[in-house]
Amino acid sequence: MYKVRRWVVRHSQAFETIYNWLEQGLVKLHPVMQKIGYQRLEKPVAIFEKLCKGLLFDCKMCGDCALSATGMSCSMNCPKNIRNGPCGGVRQNGNCEVQPEMRCVWMDAWQGSQSMRAGKQIHAVQLPVDHTLQGSSAWLRKVREVVVKQEQSSK
């Protein structure tokens, strides 16, 4: 929902904290999830994730989530799907060139990132979206990434 996602951006710092907790919690659950099998978890978790993130961020389930680097404003809501915005077409009132009634997703991203502790991530260049991940759970993917990183650093 448009209003909810704008509200989230205004509270980006709180959502950053919640997201960090969520990540830590899920990483702790890794041994359990591994036992159940990620493959088996994929579908139910993706449905749950879609519900939560759909409500909060108007998530499009690209599966390649970059919310923490975009001020908690989902860049897939940009009509041009720009992962490194804002484009040069932003109207003088800060609205989108394609949808004049909508606030530019990247205006929000810049605003949101400024109150986040890891807000500097907005300056990193985002690589092209991996479209094979469409519809899959970004949370489960992230957990596995973090676990792999932890294992590598402990070696």
Added chain:
Amino acid sequence: MIFHDEPTPGEMLPILEGHTSAGRLERVLRAGLFAVTSELSPPDSADPQEVYDRAQIFDGFVDGMNATDGSGANCHMSSVGMCALLTRIGYAPIMQISCRDRNRIAIQGDVLGGAAMGVTNMLCLTGDGVQAGDHPQAKAVFDLDCMSLLETIRGMRDKGEFLSGRRISTPPKVFLGAASNPFAPPHDFRPYRLAKKIAAGAQFIQTNYCFDVPRFKEFMARSRDLGLLEKVFILPGVGPMASAKTATWIRNNVPGIHIPDTVITRLAGAKDQKREGQKLCVELIQQLSEIEGVSGIHVMAYRQEEAVADIIKCSGVLQGRTPWYPGRDQQRLQESYKT
């Protein structure tokens, strides 16, 4: 007789040390000369002569011509097609690549094809949304964005790899450009976005129409503070407005163009509005060329292409230099025989 910088169509000039391309635009910029580029609008026609006629208007006044890629989301002859024709006779076009109409497979293919034809400059754009043009029913692609497009082509050139990691036997040796719009909000983020483009591989920047000089100065000062000016060549965009009415229409209908009220009042108050628009353009070029970090100028004179030569001449920015064009040196040779 062939002069040292006269290209033989189909044969590349050598790549100089420290350069990434064989192109003349990179040579001019790296030599510290003030570069001039212009927008070449593609015809709605399959006649090659129309492309040559449009290019010829700029002969002797520009170092590069942007072959636009469906600008404003309107359908015209393709950028690759125009570049194929232009490189045949030795022109050095700047091939624009927009992410709106093609995915990463098509774009990477075009990059190789373009480079093989002798295109040495490529400008990476996201592109206007389809709603802006004459085919609003079209499906917008936007598989990549300008930033990931820069990264992709840089990877092809420097690593010799496609995005997939597959090897390219002869990488495309191109000079990479990007666009910037210092006049669109959020203004405080614009210099940072420029930094991102440079990090992604941009070597030169062409900006949108620049009418608001104080705003541009501020953008350049902030970019200097971030240490960006040594890393990139910046060519602000300018163009003559035919009348106050045109300027107002463009301001209201073309995405991303900011024209201050003062410009419109000045045009409206003039007897000959077209002439005044060109005069204003000359003044802007002169003012912009004085700003630290400005390496050249990009002229967009849509439907006033014939005025570009005069505008450049009046501004004096070429300082007596005549950029190469097909036949320039033969003409000089004939003149020297006569005398």
